[in-house]
Amino acid sequence: MMRRIFSGHNTCCRKIVMPDSSTEFHTKRSFLKYLMVFVSGFIGVFSSWGIARFVFSGTGQKLDRTISKELFESINRERPYFIPQVGAWVVKRQTLSESEALDDRCTHLGCRYKWNQDKDLFECPCHGSEFDIQGQVFRGPATRHLPRLYLTEAPSQMLRISEHRPRK
């Protein structure tokens, strides 16, 4: 839209092109609309990714995990030891049945947590959840303890790490 601005003298006027306020308003509004769609989409994709990771982390390829007895024997007692190929932290105790393992995914949104020796806690780098050595929640936002895994003897000098408690 074009407006005429008078300079004070009736005989002289200049044409000045002013931005149309309604167009500007629509542009800002459109920008905000696109921004909201973008932010909502980003949140949606991020949430879906986290949920999918959480849902599928305890299933599928991780169901049958095995490690060699030799590897287990080399682990120091009473100190969490990460075994990346099976996605688990193992805490070796006096006996095999007393030993435990924890799935390596945080129960909040599925990030991989780490052991902090100074704090004596597992820490998740994503949102700060902390768990004790047994996998119990020490600090949120996670509300569920880490999935406990069980170690049992398997053929060929191997140990199975399973989600199911062994039958006695």
Ligand code: FES
């Ligand atoms: S994924 Fe671990 S605290 Fe959020």
